[in-house]
Amino acid sequence: MTESQPETNPSADTGKKSMDEIMALCKRRGFVYPASEIYGGINGFWDYGPLGSQLKKNLRDAWWHDVVMTGCRGKTGPDGNPVRVVPVDTCIIQNPKVWEASGHVGGFNDPMVDCRETKSRYRADHVKCMGEKGDSSGQIYAFIDGDDASFEGALKKLGKYKKKNLTRDEVDICPLTDLSVEELAITVGPDTKEVGTLTEPRAFNLMFKTYIGATATEDDIAYLRPETAQGIFIHFKNVVDTTRVAVPFGIAQTGKSFRNEVTPRNFTFRSREFEQMEIEFFCHPDEAGAWYEFWRDWRMQWWKDLGLEGENLILREHEKDELAHYAKEGAGTSDIEYRFPFTAPGYGELEGIADRTNFDLKQHQDHSKKKMEYHDTTRGEPLPNGQPKGEWYIPHVIEPSAGLDRGVLALLCEAYTPDPERPSKVYMKFHPRIAPIKAAIFPLVNKDGMPDKAMEIYRAVVQRVGAHGFVEYDPKQNIGKRYARMDEAGCPFCFTVDSETLTDGTVTVRDRDTLSQERIPAGDVPGYLAERLGLGS
RNA sequence: GCGGGUGUAGCUCAGUGGUAGAGCGUCACGUUGCCAACGUGAAUGUCGACGGUUCGAAUCCGUUCACCCGCUCCA
Secondary structure, three states, X not given: OOEEOOOOOOOOHHHHOOHHHHHHHHHHOOOEEEOOHHHOOOOXXXXXXXXXXXXXXXXXXXXXXXXXXXXXXXXXXXXXXXXXXEEOOOOOEOOOHHHHHHOOOOXXXXXXXXXXXXXXXXXXXXXXXXXXXXXXXXXXXXEEOOOHHHHHHHHHHHHHHHOOOOOHXXXXXXXXXXXXXXXXXOEEOOOOOOEOOEOXXXXXXXXXXXXXXXXXXXXXXXXXXXXXXXXXXXXXXXXXXXXXXXXXEEEEEEEEEEOOOOOOEOOOOEOOEEEEEEEEEEXXXXXXXXXXXXXXXXXXXXXXXXXXXXXHEEEEEOOHHHXXXXXXXXXXXXXXXXXXXXXXXXXXXXXXXXXXXXXHHHHHHHHHOOOOOEXXXXXXXXXXXXXXXXXEEXXXXXXXXXXXXXXXXXXXXXXXXXXXXXXXXXXXXXXXXXXXXXXXXXXXXXXXXXXXXXXXXXXXXXXXXXXXXXXXXXXXXXXXXXXHHHHHHOOOEEEEEOHHHXXXXXXXXXXXXXXXXXXXXXXXXXXXXXXXXXXXX
C-alpha cells in the first residue's frame, strides 16, 4: 500500500472533490454507513447500505465475469491460447502453519518500542541497553543492536554522563526487553538525549487473533487471514490434480481479509476488514515475464473500462528498493493507483500486480513437506516416440491482487460529479455496467392511466435487467425532483410515461449525463436498456 | 501510537448555564404536467457515550468512543 508522492500535475478532478461531501452523499443515499453506528461506531469498519452493497456486488460480478467466466474477456494470452482461470473459495481461518509458511507470523509478533520524541519505532529485540560495569546507578543508554554508530553514540553519551571515558569492555549490556518499567523511565533512547521517551514494548501484530474451540488456550490460537492468496497456494496441487487445467492457468478468489491496521484512515480506503479479489496465475519460469506484462496491462485496461479513465488512474512500476521480499528476484511489481481526493495530488493503491516467482509454493513445500512441483508434459527433450520427455518445476506466479472496497471507493470518487447547473447540484456518473440502479420508470403525473402504463414497463424492465441492479418505479412528487434523486443515486436512464405515451405508445428516455431526452417505443425499453448495460439487445 | 480539529434531526449547521432550533430532505393530502415548483399538515433528537460540578448542563470540568487533518505505521 503506497500513497505515492506527486509526480503529475494536480489539475484533474478528484483533487478538487471534497471527501467530506462524498462521504455525506454516501450516507445520505445509502451507499456506506459507519459500522455499529448506533453504538458509537467501531474504528476501521464500514458497512454498505442498499445502493453500496449493490454497487460492490456489481464490481465483484464484473471482475468474476471478466476474469473467471470469460478468461480476460476472451483475450488471447502471450502463449497464443485463451486465458484459463478457475475459482476457489477458501476459509478465512486456516491452520496457523499457513501463516508461518507465508511469513505473516513471525515478523508480526515482534514487540515494538516507540520513541515519543523522535517518533522512531524500533523492534524491541533489536534494542540493547548499556550501563557502566559495576555501577548500576543512574541513567541507562539504549542503542540498536548490530549498529556500530548507534553503539558508539550510546557509549559516548554514557561516558559524558558518567564524566569518564568508557571503552567497550567497561559496560554491561542487556536487552531492552529485560528492563523494568522503572528502568525504562531512566533510559535514554537511541536517538535522543533525554530519558523517558521510550514506550514500553508493545506487540504490533497486524493479524487478528482468535481461538478455535471453547477452551481458548494458547494452543488454540488461530488467525483471520490477512490475504486471500494463501488459500489459493495451499490448494494449487488439489486444483491441478482434480481439474483438467494445465500450466499456464490461474486460480481466482474473492473474499474478506483482515488486518489490524495501526491507523485505519481515509473512509473505507484502509479498513481493518476488507474484501479482496485475487488471482494467482501459475506459469513456467521462462514465461513469467510475458505473463506479468500481460496481466499488468490487462488489469489496467479493465479498471479503465469501468470508468476510471483519465489522469486519476496510473500504472506505477515499483522501484527495485521497494519491492517486497518475494518479488526481489522476479520481473517486478506494479501498482494500479487511483488519485483519491484524500491522496491527491498523490495516489493510493487499487491493485498490485506482482511477479512472486515460486516463493509461495516453495515456502509451502518446505513447511508442509508436500511436493508442489508440476509435471509439464508439453516440455522437455523429445523422446524416440516423438513425445516430449516432460519437465518438473515449481511454477512461477503472477499475482494481480485487487481491493474490492478500494475499487468501490474509487468508483464512488470518480462518479461524484458536482454540477451547479442541475437541481441536485451533484450527480453520480457511474458506468452503466456497475451502476446500482439501472433504470427508473416514472409516470409524468400520478393519474390519467400513466401509473398503470409505467408499472407495465417497470415489470418488463425488471424481467430483463433486474438481475444486474435495481429498477425503480416512482409515481410521487414532481418529475424534476424524481430526476434529481436519480442523479444523486447515479441511475443512468430514466423512462417517463406522459400523455403522448397514451396516444402513440412512446416514452421519453432521459440520459443522466447529457440530460438529453429522446422518444422510443415503450416496448423497446427493455432492449434499449440491455444494450446500454452491455447485456446485448 | 503522537499532535490538532470535530461530534446537536436523514443531510448541512445555529444555539456560551434557564422550554431543543433553522434550512434542505422525508411522509400525507391537494395542486402541478419534463428537471429539487406551490399550498396545507405531519413525523423525526437520550444534543456521540459515561461520570462530575450546579437549584438547573447541548453549554462548565473529567474520562471515553467515533470521524477528519498532519506525523507514524502499512510485513
